[in-house]
Amino acid sequence: MTTVQIIVPCYNYGRYLRACVNSALSQENVDVKVLIIDDCSSDDTLDMCRQLSSEDHRVDYIHHAVNKGHIATYNEGLALADSDYLVLLSADDLLTPGCLSRATALMNYHPSVGLTYGYPIPVYDATLPLARTEDTGWTIWSGGDWIERMCRAGKNFICCPEVVIRTSIQHRLGGYKASLPHSADMEMWLRAAAISDIGRINGADQAYYRVHNANMHRTVHAGFLYDLRARRDAILSAFENEAGALPDAAAMQDTARRTLALTALRYACQIIDSGRAENEPVDLYREFALDLYPAAANTRQWQGLERRRNGVDGAISTVMARGHAQLREIADKYAWRRWWQTGLY
Known part of the structure; x- marks a missing residue:
């Protein structure tokens, strides 16, 4: 069976952790493992990690005695993955029912596709909107064509929790860059597209993306000029790396x-x-x-x-x-x- 590693970085989001992890464990037709990385949270995250790991053998956790920051935490988890595919899922986000089987089916059928995404439902309160779970088909882009479209748009097409990436592609790319705290994900998608094709699940919702005042883009990285500079830095960095060979x-x-x-x-x-x-x-x-x-x-x-x-x-x-x-x-x-x-x- 196809294996998927879910990396869950968590900093003071213990209140969301059970729902996040359960959304991963309930996925069908894939063999799921969950690794929670508690980045020295001051809330009940560590207690919740212990509870979840004791309840299900598929859940493991790492506790940081000192806060390392989000990029280092991401990269630690990504480096440990040994599955066919992996997902980086923030503790306040969730997967929709069937999202992993839909994404891995696409990539199993199209070995050239290294990354797949879909629509992430924004969540503004405690109520989760009903997710669409029947896809209407797939779209496959050559990586170069997808990059060209992103350059024309000047925007990131992806939030994050909706992404499923081949572990082999992730390991080839390495980790996220600490020099890009606001746009390391955008750079990663561009670099992935430089060495693989990109797929999208159409018609179905692939994740829940929680929007609240604690989102990093609404706090330490707020401001449109900051955002434009971050987009610029992500794009230029991608072309300094794998995308520069196109x-x-x-x-x-x-x-x-x-x-x-x-x-x-x-x-x-x-x-x-x-x-x-x-x-x-x-x-x-x-x-x-x-x-x-x-x-x-x-x-x-x-x-x-x-x-x-x-x-x-x-x-x-x-x-x-x-x-x-x-x-x-x-x-x-x-x-x-x-x-x-x-x-x-």
Whole structure:
């Protein structure tokens, strides 16, 4: 039977741990093992680890006497995996019923696929929405094509708990980079795509992704400029590694640079349009765009930002801002629906 190792890093999420682990142990048609790594939690995580491991022989745990941080904790677990496939599952997230059998069936049938993902259901409170468990088919991309699409989008297509990766691919790539605390996962997906194909489960939900104020992207890594810089660093790092060997690596990097630069300029325009210019660093977005993609100075997005900065739009700026906001809302809804259906922005 296909083996899957579930790595569960946990820091002060003991209250979520049982549900997380049970979502893994209840998976059908796969041989599951769970390794919890308690990163020196101050809550009841260690007690819960002991309970869970005593109740089911498939559960093991490691306790850190000193906090090592999330990247080191991830990498410790990944290095220990000896299964066919593995999943890195944060303690506050869960797997949906049947997700592992769906993902491993795809990869068993397509040996060239090194990583599979699907739709992660966001969870905002204690109630879990009903998950779709019947898939409508698979999508397989060549790794290079998937990377090119991510460069065009300038966004990460994946959250994390919905990913199932071949252990052999993970070991070949090594661990996550501590220098990328906010975007090490995005870099990992890009590097995986550089050496394997990418698969997606369509029509079924593959994980529950919990959204709350303690999420790292909402606390220590908050801020859109920080996020843009993290995306830039992930993409450039991937091309410094495995993705740099792709035939169209230079063109894809240029595409990503342009996309991120224009995203920064558009956001700077939004800051001015919404009257937030005194509180948000418009000039830093401008500098980010120009440094990353010097040709940004020749674009209409740059020209629009300069008009706003110089007050050229005058009295019509409020009307224009409302129209732009409405168009952005429509575009954002379309992009989200496309991602929900296809896994791509």
